[in-house]
Amino acid sequence: MRLRFRRRWVVAAAAIAALSLTLASAAGAESYIYWWQRNMTPSDRGTDSLTARNHTYNELYFGANAGWKSEVWEVTPAGYRHFDKWCAGNCFNAHPGYYYTYAYCANRDGSTHFVYECKDQW
Amino acid sequence: MLAAAATAGLITQLGLGGSGKVQIGNGSVSALAQAARAADSLPRSVLEYPFAERNFSSPNGGGSRLLQTQGSLRLYGVPGKEGMLCLVEVDTAAETAGGACADRSVLRTGSIYMADIREDGSRLVVGLVGDGHTYAEADGRRTPVENNAFVLDGVEGRDFTVGSAAASQHIDIGG
Numbered sequence: 001m002r003l004r005f006r007r008r009w010v011v012a013a014a015a016i017a018a019l020s021l022t023l024a025s026a027a028g029a030e031s032y033i034y035w036w037q038r039n040m041t042p043s044d045r046g047t048d049s050l051t052a053r054n055h056t057y058n059e060l061y062f063g064a065n066a067g068w069k070s071e072v073w074e075v076t077p078a079g080y081r082h083f084d085k086w087c088a089g090n091c092f093n094a095h096p097g098y099y100y101t102y103a104y105c106a107n108r109d110g111s112t113h114f115v116y117e118c119k120d121q122w
Numbered sequence: 123m124l125a126a127a128a129t130a131g132l133i134t135q136l137g138l139g140g141s142g143k144v145q146i147g148n149g150s151v152s153a154l155a156q157a158a159r160a161a162d163s164l165p166r167s168v169l170e171y172p173f174a175e176r177n178f179s180s181p182n183g184g185g186s187r188l189l190q191t192q193g194s195l196r197l198y199g200v201p202g203k204e205g206m207l208c209l210v211e212v213d214t215a216a217e218t219a220g221g222a223c224a225d226r227s228v229l230r231t232g233s234i235y236m237a238d239i240r241e242d243g244s245r246l247v248v249g250l251v252g253d254g255h256t257y258a259e260a261d262g263r264r265t266p267v268e269n270n271a272f273v274l275d276g277v278e279g280r281d282f283t284v285g286s287a288a289a290s291q292h293i294d295i296g297g
Contacts, residue, residue, distance in 0.1 A: 013190050031172070057171065059173050064202075064205075064206060065225060066223055066224045066225060067224045067227070069296055071296070071297070081239075083240070085220055085236055085237070085238050086222075086227055086236070086237040086239075086241040086296055086297055087222035087232045087235070087237075088222055088224050088232070088233065088235050089222050089225070089228065089234060090173070090223050091221070091236070092171060092173040092220060093217075093238075094167075094168075094171060094219040094220065095217070095218045095219075096217050119172060120210070
């Protein structure tokens with residue numbers, strides 16, 4: 001009897017924890033990793049182009065050995081480019097959500113480099 | 123003859139670092155060693171971005187220094203993980219922030235910089251440089267390095283130069 005009660009308590013606690021995580025995610029910024037652990041050639045472009053969103057953040061992360069030229073930018077469905085930032089190494093650009101855009105990232109060095117991830121938020 | 127050849131080799135190593143690129147300084151940034159002030163703390167909003175956790179050596183941005191303020195633009199230098207150094211820009215009027223982190227060795231042959239392309243096509247270029255660099259220049263306009271940082275606004279070209287009294291380094295922004 002005591003064991004059955006304990007199991008019910010564990011299930012209830014797990015359900016509450018899952019609900020809390022869902023609510024926290026819905027209340028805060030939505031995030032999406034759109035390029036993940038791959039070599040990126042100079043001609044590759046990572047993109048989150050499934051749905052135009054009111055983006056507020058875009059980031060490229062080479063890793064702790066960063067030193068190469070990079071770019072993050074956004075493009076509206078009509079083709080207008082906004083929030084275009086070039087960096088030496090790992091790079092982020094945070095801004096107000098003025099436009100509905102697709103997010104892009106690129107390695108702008110002359111040779112291929114491993115990119116850990118590119119991530120956007122809206 | 124032998125001595126002349128050895129001297130020439132030494133000069134090449136000092137000037138080019140043996141990698142074909144001109145070197146200035148050793149990558150040290152004395153502005154990060156200055157005594158901390160309240161204004162050196164990074165805004166909380168910057169610390170909450172995923173970038174901070176992945177790149178900064180301390181989760182609270184410990185060791186950061188306010189390098190320059192120009193109008194509503196503030197530039198911070200931040201110690202990064204595993205030998206990286208970071209430059210963070212915060213524009214309170216535009217409500218924007220950005221950051222770049224790279225291995226410290228980048229500072230020997232150039233700058234850890236960011237270049238924002240504005241709506242009119244010009245670029246706002248901000249950079250962190252190592253000790254020994256005294257200026258940054260673009261489109262024939264030169265600005266002094268202060269506290270290991272510089273700001274070049276309204277850059278029309280796609281490159282800039284950083285340098286000292288004795289040497290200069292050309293950097294292609296791209297775009």
